[in-house]
Amino acid sequence: MCFNKLDKMAIKVGVGLTTEKDHIRAAKEAVNQARINIHTDKLDLAFVFSSIEFAHSSVFKTISSLLGEVPIIGCSSLAIISHQGIFKHGLIIMLLSIPEGIYFNTAYVKEVSAKSTATAGEELGEKLLYGFKGVRRDLSMIFSDGLIQDGPGLIWGLQEKLGMSFPLVGASASDNLSFQKTYLYFNQEIFTDAACGMLWGGKLNFGLGIKHGWKPLGKPRSVTKSKGNVVEKIDNAPAIKIYEEYFAKDISELKKDLKHISILYPIGIYLPGEEEYLLRNISSIKEDGSLVFQGNVPQDSQVRLMIGSKESCLAATRQAAEEVKKGLLGRALNFVFVFDSVSRYILLGRQANQELDIIKTQLGKDIPVIGLYSYGEQAPLRAISYLGRTYFHNQTVTILGISA
Amino acid sequence: MLNTENLLNILGLTSAATIISLATVLAWKMQVLTRLQSSVDKLKKSLDEMDEQAKLIVRTDMELNKTQEELDKKITGLYALQRLSRAISTTLEESQIFKRIDAGYLEDTGFEKALAFLWNEQEKKFLLYLTIGYIEDEIEAIKSFVDSNQDLYLNLIKGEKTLSSLSADTLTKKNLNHIFKVSSFVISPILPKEGDKGFFFVGTENVDTLITEGDEELITILANQLGQALENARLFEQTWRAQQDLEMKVEERTHELTRALDEVKKISKRKTDFISSVSHELRTPLTSIKGYASILLTGKLGNLAADARERIDKINRHSDELAHLVNDLLDISRIEAGRVMMKPQLENLKDIVEQAVDLLSGQLKEKQIELRLDIPADANSVFVDKGQIERVFINIISNAIKFTPLEGKIIIHSHKLDKTLQVDIKDTGCGIPPEALEAIFEEFYRVDNPINQEVKGTGLGLSLVKHIIEAHKGKIWVKSKLGEGSTFSFTLPQSV
Numbered sequence: 001m002c003f004n005k006l007d008k009m010a011i012k013v014g015v016g017l018t019t020e021k022d023h024i025r026a027a028k029e030a031v032n033q034a035r036i037n038i039h040t041d042k043l044d045l046a047f048v049f050s051s052i053e054f055a056h057s058s059v060f061k062t063i064s065s066l067l068g069e070v071p072i073i074g075c076s077s078l079a080i081i082s083h084q085g086i087f088k089h090g091l092i093i094m095l096l097s098i099p100e101g102i103y104f105n106t107a108y109v110k111e112v113s114a115k116s117t118a119t120a121g122e123e124l125g126e127k128l129l130y131g132f133k134g135v136r137r138d139l140s141m142i143f144s145d146g147l148i149q150d151g152p153g154l155i156w157g158l159q160e161k162l163g164m165s166f167p168l169v170g171a172s173a174s175d176n177l178s179f180q181k182t183y184l185y186f187n188q189e190i191f192t193d194a195a196c197g198m199l200w201g202g203k204l205n206f207g208l209g210i211k212h213g214w215k216p217l218g219k220p221r222s223v224t225k226s227k228g229n230v231v232e233k234i235d236n237a238p239a240i241k242i243y244e245e246y247f248a249k250d251i252s253e254l255k256k257d258l259k260h261i262s263i264l265y266p267i268g269i270y271l272p273g274e275e276e277y278l279l280r281n282i283s284s285i286k287e288d289g290s291l292v293f294q295g296n297v298p299q300d301s302q303v304r305l306m307i308g309s310k311e312s313c314l315a316a317t318r319q320a321a322e323e324v325k326k327g328l329l330g331r332a333l334n335f336v337f338v339f340d341s342v343s344r345y346i347l348l349g350r351q352a353n354q355e356l357d358i359i360k361t362q363l364g365k366d367i368p369v370i371g372l373y374s375y376g377e378q379a380p381l382r383a384i385s386y387l388g389r390t391y392f393h394n395q396t397v398t399i400l401g402i403s404a
Numbered sequence: 405m406l407n408t409e410n411l412l413n414i415l416g417l418t419s420a421a422t423i424i425s426l427a428t429v430l431a432w433k434m435q436v437l438t439r440l441q442s443s444v445d446k447l448k449k450s451l452d453e454m455d456e457q458a459k460l461i462v463r464t465d466m467e468l469n470k471t472q473e474e475l476d477k478k479i480t481g482l483y484a485l486q487r488l489s490r491a492i493s494t495t496l497e498e499s500q501i502f503k504r505i506d507a508g509y510l511e512d513t514g515f516e517k518a519l520a521f522l523w524n525e526q527e528k529k530f531l532l533y534l535t536i537g538y539i540e541d542e543i544e545a546i547k548s549f550v551d552s553n554q555d556l557y558l559n560l561i562k563g564e565k566t567l568s569s570l571s572a573d574t575l576t577k578k579n580l581n582h583i584f585k586v587s588s589f590v591i592s593p594i595l596p597k598e599g600d601k602g603f604f605f606v607g608t609e610n611v612d613t614l615i616t617e618g619d620e621e622l623i624t625i626l627a628n629q630l631g632q633a634l635e636n637a638r639l640f641e642q643t644w645r646a647q648q649d650l651e652m653k654v655e656e657r658t659h660e661l662t663r664a665l666d667e668v669k670k671i672s673k674r675k676t677d678f679i680s681s682v683s684h685e686l687r688t689p690l691t692s693i694k695g696y697a698s699i700l701l702t703g704k705l706g707n708l709a710a711d712a713r714e715r716i717d718k719i720n721r722h723s724d725e726l727a728h729l730v731n732d733l734l735d736i737s738r739i740e741a742g743r744v745m746m747k748p749q750l751e752n753l754k755d756i757v758e759q760a761v762d763l764l765s766g767q768l769k770e771k772q773i774e775l776r777l778d779i780p781a782d783a784n785s786v787f788v789d790k791g792q793i794e795r796v797f798i799n800i801i802s803n804a805i806k807f808t809p810l811e812g813k814i815i816i817h818s819h820k821l822d823k824t825l826q827v828d829i830k831d832t833g834c835g836i837p838p839e840a841l842e843a844i845f846e847e848f849y850r851v852d853n854p855i856n857q858e859v860k861g862t863g864l865g866l867s868l869v870k871h872i873i874e875a876h877k878g879k880i881w882v883k884s885k886l887g888e889g890s891t892f893s894f895t896l897p898q899s900v
Contacts, residue, residue, distance in 0.1 A: 088508065088511070177610075178609075217458045217461065217462065218454065218455045218459070218462075219454070245459065246459050246462045248459070259612060260466075264465075265462065305458070307461070307465060309465075349476040350476050350480055
């Protein structure tokens, strides 16, 4: 854990990217590039995202030895996003030199599944708050294991400590779609079953956009029985029936095609006052016809089947980028984080690069971009009735623009 | 009583009116309710119809998405195939071909694991040339499996057939999936026209991947490309080896020829040395013979009888000829041995020619031969050893006089070449037979003709001329037509 009070002027940024196969050489190349690009020796913080083959202790030992005491946070991903393009195999590092008046603290929590996720969230929140007394808190960024069953619980625990309406943006780590292991990076260590994050404070300005682009289709339905992320009954019938009816397939056929259907046709939870429905992907189907979602679905909520297309997906990206600009109120952008859902990567296929092109067109061709594909995104809802409270999302592109 | 009755009547009437109005209101309300119910029913029906339409849309959308996905996969695969093909076709080293298969490109074809084996005829086993996506232990297990199931793969090669999860029977599929640790695979033979053949394996652990005919086709094309690349590399290797052999042979031959040339040079030197020493040895007695003959002829030792005088005169003349011959021989051998150093200077060609002609004026006059000089001012300056070049002119002109009949013509012409000057000496003599043209510059060669039989000569003159010209880094040649005359041409340096 560390607490830093920092120098004057704007945040300086240097990004280094590598697709080199050798771990040590890759780590050195990325750090060297980032150091060259940042134009200063005063380094305060490093974000690292990589494809899973770089989730290796030798990589982080090398990075750490090259950067010294600089705190590192990040996680593994299906592919890495940078302003230079999207790379299925690679490692990206963003070095920040942070001026006076902006504060940050990093922390992690491990063995999440041994505790309750809410307890783990609270623990992380507490660690992040350490030393933040009397300092204006601006934003929290969280990375968590993408295979943790109760993602929303973690968020809930954090909110208990940081405040229900405190802006919290996060991404769940991903792997190569094998759903075996996802990794969190913290300083020179690598964790699974963990979460890490940071708290920004002081004079940080940011703009946030979160959109998915999926549209509701067919009749609205009611969740008549659910608990957490398991929905047993919709309109008093087994939850699976909604999918059986729409796709004219039985439960075994649906199970076979689950990955496909889950990504393309999630259910959407209606949120009064919100422009978009909150999406939930099915993660599995139970024998009794209950559906297990990647995120909680409250009982009595109104849900609909959702449909998306490449076009609507890309239009949503544009809207999210526009919201970032709106949120910055005309302030110049320093750098951008993109937390994009793996579902979108799969849906867009060869056109995945177009999302990046849209972001660059909207926010500036030369703005440094660093990002990852996640198994779940966390960001606040805008509607007044939700008081800016952070929810667990699926299928979205979350764009966070920082200006400081 | 009446009042009570009236009151009751009024009450009854009022009640009846109330009931009637209530009934009317109720009837009206019922009507509204029925209307509303029918609207609700209509709306519900519309909603259900919309939901049915939604189902149609979802199903169509799903089909479309699947087609799109397959199309995307095909396009990505084709791009990857193109990049892989380019990578493997740009090397001509057999060992490099398999190294050019990049894991990233392979992944774009939908497979993350690959192996390539080539059959080694001598060892009678398959050797592994490429592994992608396997760890050391897995590779060893696969190798021993391939070795113990050689027939399966040899049959694939022989039958030129591709085997995949799509075409293999259930048992083979299960077996191969287990051994190669995949859930889907394609195996295609690598078939270069010559040399070791083999097979290319690709597979994926992804259970969602279903092998299509398109996948089979793609991997077959890639395996064909590998075969083609191997063939090219082997052909190149053969050509390269042949060229190396040829170069070695040429070098050997050159070496032999150099040795032979050295030998010839040695022999030639020995010959020159021999001639040189013999000539020296001959000169001394010759001088005495000539001396004594001259003294005898003067009559200082007493008058000679006419017969004796005639013979002594012959001795004297023949001694002169012999001395001339010995001198020429000595000159040739000196030049050949490099013992005569040319002392070139900038000279006037016309002067040299005129001096030579002067010496020969008697003979010219005797045969009434017209000699014409055509030496233009720009082809007059030469960088030569004057004395030696004068000998060249004397030799060639006196030859021309010898073979040119009475009242004939000799023309000496010079003209400038690039850096040298060419002199042509043309006569209207009897000409040289074609077969003799090459030989006349050789030592002791004499053209077989009546004049030569009559007029004596050593057969060394032109050889000496050639040696002198070559010592000036020039060339000499002759053109001739029997009965029409000959032209001797040679080149001389104009400057250093």
